[in-house]
Amino acid sequence: xxxxxxxxxxxxxxxxxxxxxxxxxxxxxxxxxxxxxxxxxxxxxxxxxxxxxxxxxxxxxxxxxxxxxxxxxxxxxxxxxxxxxxxxxxxxxxxxxxxxxxxxxxxxxxxxxxxxxxxxxxxxxxxxxxxxxxxxxxxxxxxxxxxxxxxxxxxxxxxxxxxxxxxxxxxxxxxxxxxxxx
Amino acid sequence: xxxxxxxxxxxxxxxxxxxxxxxxxxxxxxxxxxxxxxxxxxxxxxxxxxxxxxxxxxxxxxxxxxxxxxxxxxxxxxxxxxxxxxxxxxxxxxxxxxxxxxxxxxxxxxxxxxxxxxxxxxxxxxxxxxxxxxxxxxxxxxxxxxxxxxxxxxxxxxxxxxxxxxxxxxxxxxxxx
Numbered sequence: 086x087x088x089x090x091x092x093x094x095x096x097x098x099x100x101x102x103x104x105x106x107x108x109x110x111x112x113x114x115x116x117x118x119x120x121x122x123x124x125x126x127x128x129x130x131x132x133x134x135x136x137x138x139x140x141x142x143x144x145x146x147x148x149x150x151x152x153x154x155x156x157x158x159x160x161x162x163x164x165x166x167x168x169x170x171x172x173x174x175x176x177x178x179x180x181x182x183x184x185x186x187x188x189x190x191x192x193x194x195x196x197x198x199x200x201x202x203x204x205x206x207x208x209x210x211x212x213x214x215x216x217x218x219x220x221x222x223x224x225x226x227x228x229x230x231x232x233x234x235x236x237x238x239x240x241x242x243x244x245x246x247x248x249x250x251x252x253x254x255x256x257x258x259x260x261x262x263x264x265x266x267x
Numbered sequence: 268x269x270x271x272x273x274x275x276x277x278x279x280x281x282x283x284x285x286x287x288x289x290x291x292x293x294x295x296x297x298x299x300x301x302x303x304x305x306x307x308x309x310x311x312x313x314x315x316x317x318x319x320x321x322x323x324x325x326x327x328x329x330x331x332x333x334x335x336x337x338x339x340x341x342x343x344x345x346x347x348x349x350x351x352x353x354x355x356x357x358x359x360x361x362x363x364x365x366x367x368x369x370x371x372x373x374x375x376x377x378x379x380x381x382x383x384x385x386x387x388x389x390x391x392x393x394x395x396x397x398x399x400x401x402x403x404x405x406x407x408x409x410x411x412x413x414x415x416x417x418x419x420x421x422x423x424x425x426x427x428x429x430x431x432x433x434x435x436x437x438x439x440x441x442x443x444x
Contacts, residue, residue, distance in 0.1 A: 110357070110358070111357055119352060119357070122349050122350050123349075123352065124347075124349070125347050125348050126349040126350070128337050128348070130316055130318055130319065130329055130333070131315060131316060133313070133315070133317070134315075145315075148313045148314070148315075151313055151350065152313050155313075158353055159352060159353060159356040159357055160350045160351065160352055160353070161352070162308065162309035162310070162350075163309065163310070163311040163313070163349065163350045163351070164308045164310065164311040164348070164351075165303060165304065165308055165311075165336065165339070165345050165348050166308070166345060166346050166347040166351060167304055167308070167345055168343055168344060168345065168346045171342075171343060171344045172296070172304060172344060179392065179399070190432065193434035196434065197434030197435025198435065203435075204436050205433075205435040205436075206431070206432065206433055206434065207430070207431045207432040207434070208429065208431060209428065209431060211426055211428075214426075215426065220428070250394070252393060252396075252399070253392065253393050254390040254391060254392050254399075255393060257388070257390060257391075258377045258381060258390060258398070258400075259380075259381045259386055259387075259388050259389040259400070260346065261386075261388060
């Protein structure tokens with residue numbers, strides 16, 4: 086597949102149905118709490134008190150609101166977020182698979198359940214250029230390690246898979262994460 | 268190509284992933300660093316003195332833990348410390364998308380794409396589709412707007428890959444160094 090084909094005017098124009106979530110469940114104070122903590126928690130002995138001070142809330146109120154956000158899934162988790170490259174996971178391959186539509190729903194959880202797969206999604210094909218409908222992000226300390234893990238996925242998918250590719254990342258161009266506008 | 272973080276496997280001829288800002292100075296991790304990475308990627312306590320509580324479980328004291336997290340952030344072993352939000356649960360949206368960028372325009376296109384605040388992260392990958400980024404917006408209608416802005420700024424068609432089903436997401440990795 087060549088750049089020329091991919092860049093041809095009107096080639097496989099893909100406007101997405103967006104990945105919408107449920108209706109907004111943040112009240113205005115929650116939103117201010119997200120804004121106050123999205124860059125991180127203050128590194129002081131009583132961080133929730135410190136966050137509360139800027140919002141006119143007590144530390145206990147901040148903790149109760151954060152607990153509720155954890156409970157309803159707005160917060161996935163609270164803790165340290167490592168730079169995976171800095172902690173030795175220097176190879177990352179986006180493995181992509183052309184899996185039989187009738188079997189992908191059953192096989193997806195098997196692949197997602199592998200301990201080296203950090204993200205696993207079914208996504209639309211963009212035929213004829215992109216035949217892959219299952220994406221599994223695989224991390225390792227080397228490309229060879231990633232390839233060995235990809236071979237395990239291939240074995241699990243068996244004859245349900247018609248083809249696959251691994252797209253290694255060679256450069257982080259940006260890594261900012263979500264930021265709500267102030 | 269900037270230095271890889273040691274120990275990188277000597278057998279691999281593959282280029283290591285490198286940060287936009289180039290190589291950072293890797294610091295050797297000790298047992299406490301590894302314990303923090305293994306046990307504090309989630310479940311940071313929602314208590315009045317959470318560092319003291321977490322420190323007790325790690326076998327150190329509050330001041331040591333605070334200082335260590337600060338150091339790991341400065342050394343960019345950690346990118347962040349705090350809550351990790353799930354944009355869809357806040358009523359927002361995100362989409363994985365890709366561009367096939369002609370090599371001679373790669374830097375300029377990367378700059379144009381990265382300039383959009385909706386671009387949460389962006390990776391160069393080895394494929395004809397050689398730029399892969401995630402758009403994250405506070406409301407769903409921000410996604411088509413961001414795509415239109417990227418197409419206008421680059422003159423390239425955006426290939427979007429919205430998820431149709433999520434089988435697993437859990438970006439927790441233990442230290443390998």
